[in-house]
Amino acid sequence: MSLRARNGVTVSPWARRLIQQWIEDEDANPASSAIELPIYRRENGLWAHQKHFVELAFRAHRGGGARYLLADQVGLGKTLQLGLAARLMALVGDKPILVLAPKPLLEQWQDEMWDLLEFPCARWTGRQWVDERGIAYPETGTEGLKACPRRLGIVSSGLVIYSPEAAAALASRDYECVIIDEAHRARRKNTGQSRFREKAIPNNLLTFLRDVSPRAKSVLLATATPVQLDAIEAFDLMEALALGADSVLGNAYSKWRTQPRDGLALVQGRENAPSELAERWEWMRNPLPFASEGRDYYLIREAIGCPVEPCALPEDLVKLGGPDRLRVERASEDFFGDHNPYIRHMVRRTREFLENTLDPETNEPYLRPVRVRLFGESASEAVDLPTYLQDAYDAAEEFCRLLGRRANLGSKLMETILLRRAGSSIEAGRLTAQKLLRSATDLVDDEDEEGTTKSAIYPLTQDEEGALLRFLSLLENAPDDPKARDVEQILRQGHGGSEPWLDRGCIVFSQYYDSIWWLAERLSARLPDERIGLYAGASRSGVMHGGRFLRAARSEIKEQVMRGEIRLLLGTDAASEGLNLQRLGTLINLDLPWNPTRLEQRKGRIQRIGQVRDEIFVYNMRYRGSVEDRVHELLSERLQQIRDLFGQLPDTLEDVWVEAALGDIEKAKQIIDEVPPQHPFDVRYNKVQAEDWESCSVVLDGEAQLEVLMKGWR
Numbered sequence: 001m002s003l004r005a006r007n008g009v010t011v012s013p014w015a016r017r018l019i020q021q022w023i024e025d026e027d028a029n030p031a032s033s034a035i036e037l038p039i040y041r042r043e044n045g046l047w048a049h050q051k052h053f054v055e056l057a058f059r060a061h062r063g064g065g066a067r068y069l070l071a072d073q074v075g076l077g078k079t080l081q082l083g084l085a086a087r088l089m090a091l092v093g094d095k096p097i098l099v100l101a102p103k104p105l106l107e108q109w110q111d112e113m114w115d116l117l118e119f120p121c122a123r124w125t126g127r128q129w130v131d132e133r134g135i136a137y138p139e140t141g142t143e144g145l146k147a148c149p150r151r152l153g154i155v156s157s158g159l160v161i162y163s164p165e166a167a168a169a170l171a172s173r174d175y176e177c178v179i180i181d182e183a184h185r186a187r188r189k190n191t192g193q194s195r196f197r198e199k200a201i202p203n204n205l206l207t208f209l210r211d212v213s214p215r216a217k218s219v220l221l222a223t224a225t226p227v228q229l230d231a232i233e234a235f236d237l238m239e240a241l242a243l244g245a246d247s248v249l250g251n252a253y254s255k256w257r258t259q260p261r262d263g264l265a266l267v268q269g270r271e272n273a274p275s276e277l278a279e280r281w282e283w284m285r286n287p288l289p290f291a292s293e294g295r296d297y298y299l300i301r302e303a304i305g306c307p308v309e310p311c312a313l314p315e316d317l318v319k320l321g322g323p324d325r326l327r328v329e330r331a332s333e334d335f336f337g338d339h340n341p342y343i344r345h346m347v348r349r350t351r352e353f354l355e356n357t358l359d360p361e362t363n364e365p366y367l368r369p370v371r372v373r374l375f376g377e378s379a380s381e382a383v384d385l386p387t388y389l390q391d392a393y394d395a396a397e398e399f400c401r402l403l404g405r406r407a408n409l410g411s412k413l414m415e416t417i418l419l420r421r422a423g424s425s426i427e428a429g430r431l432t433a434q435k436l437l438r439s440a441t442d443l444v445d446d447e448d449e450e451g452t453t454k455s456a457i458y459p460l461t462q463d464e465e466g467a468l469l470r471f472l473s474l475l476e477n478a479p480d481d482p483k484a485r486d487v488e489q490i491l492r493q494g495h496g497g498s499e500p501w502l503d504r505g506c507i508v509f510s511q512y513y514d515s516i517w518w519l520a521e522r523l524s525a526r527l528p529d530e531r532i533g534l535y536a537g538a539s540r541s542g543v544m545h546g547g548r549f550l551r552a553a554r555s556e557i558k559e560q561v562m563r564g565e566i567r568l569l570l571g572t573d574a575a576s577e578g579l580n581l582q583r584l585g586t587l588i589n590l591d592l593p594w595n596p597t598r599l600e601q602r603k604g605r606i607q608r609i610g611q612v613r614d615e616i617f618v619y620n621m622r623y624r625g626s627v628e629d630r631v632h633e634l635l636s637e638r639l640q641q642i643r644d645l646f647g648q649l650p651d652t653l654e655d656v657w658v659e660a661a662l663g664d665i666e667k668a669k670q671i672i673d674e675v676p677p678q679h680p681f682d683v684r685y686n687k688v689q690a691e692d693w694e695s696c697s698v699v700l701d702g703e704a705q706l707e708v709l710m711k712g713w714r
Contacts, residue, residue, distance in 0.1 A: 031693035051691040057085035066218040067241040071348035075604030093176040101181035103156040121152035142169040175216040183221035228650040247310035250286035285312035375619040382624035392474035399467035424591035427518040504585035516570040535571035582610040594657035
């Protein structure tokens, strides 16, 4: 596949010439650094769309700085593209690289950087740095945070959201490159029609992005959903990129920055281009497309004496003679559709585009199609709760309603915590209730975000405690959860006429470790000969076999899956990013995560590059009458429409679950209706260009690369 050279010739590794460095070489080929990395030695290499973005970002960095929003759909390898681009930047520069990602993804980022790209890096645990080999560095506090022992430091985005001191410390230094993963979380607080013309009120993550952008040579933002509810969110991300480079949206006086709503309307085709050439010029000139975007722009820049500067002057139009003025008029006809600033700095490839577009060099699709056969969507496929479990679930709902009445709680996540976990498995709900009753401090799994406070719920009122005790008493003598029965049946017998899912290899996902541990114990008792992998936080992963659990490194579990030694893997959302499971052909969602983005991330573990099957099976489980069931009913009419438009479900739909759990169905419907009926950025943003790396005959010495990459921030 991607190991095949574009010209049909692949250079043998033994025939490649070794060089020690190419930092000073302006024509340095990224392939000479990448072609001997594990992603090529052990995996399938990189696909055309991935190489294209790496080349795009690296060349822009060498030219003064890369400013891109990578909006590829889930499962198309954004992490690899960002990481390899950053690795190349680190090799030609001397400043730190910072990656901000949601807390559940930190270890996946670190694992993928080291395992696939040989990019040594350290992640901040909240207390200290831990490098790629698991070695901890004891320096703590903000001074410790600024002393990353590797060129690449990976930090939770939650840290800059909830700790002003940490945000200030990170924003106080210069960077070679800053990467923000799940960048849609950097957004304004005031969205909606009633606040249409208001100035943005940035949340803490967007504030940090604005502060750090001018201090970074390159900034790369990544999200599959740059727009959650309002196209202005894409502008906010672009404006943050622009704070470090006038080439993005022009200077501070640019129409793109001073009239963002009007600019978006022109880009989306909701408004026609201005009729007067002088007004069109105002949009075109600041920033003016570079000469590389076409002969017209090359000649326009030559005529006004502006070969490389990002912006032209208003009076430059007057300087132009008849032919050049006509050239501006001709260029303006397709400027708003094909050369506007958004299209130059946003890269958004859809799976549909890559699977249905032929590479002109190979006459094959850019990506081999992998279809999804979805089960569990019909009302009849919801899991029935027996009466005693339904009564227990009702008690959990009563507890959440009682919490919701409090004026001082201030966290809807805490108000709904019991229902979230009871919806995953009755066992997870039972353990959570026990922890709530004893004021336990370990309610938050390693898969959850920072910032959820538990102390505010204590002391519990008499009614709240009574609801919890009633919930527990109903579960005291409960037999098995019906979800365990259904999972076992699907694994052994298949579903909907398919063969047994265990024969195809299966991963079962849950939000909570309590649920997968409970399920692993039950499945191991019923399938004693089956090796069952548990993939969660680093200290809780291992293999269950014959009822015995042995801890194992996640890297070893991944290797056993790829070798076919493990056919059944149970994972928390720690396994939903950065894990390549193309050996497995089926997926069961034991629960529906209230953050809907995670559904797409889970599916992306097997619907991905390297999947050997043409079709994969996915089963979504939910209890009948549960919050998940009610939300599914609410969303069913628009769910596929929204997913088709956006590539995945926006994170903001998490609020639908919360409002439904608290009984406000009308509010839940209102949130659904606020999702735009059409995507603001269409297929014009698909970009793929053939890059021949496989025939590279020069390799940058691996030890020389590591010497540069191992240097810390001091």
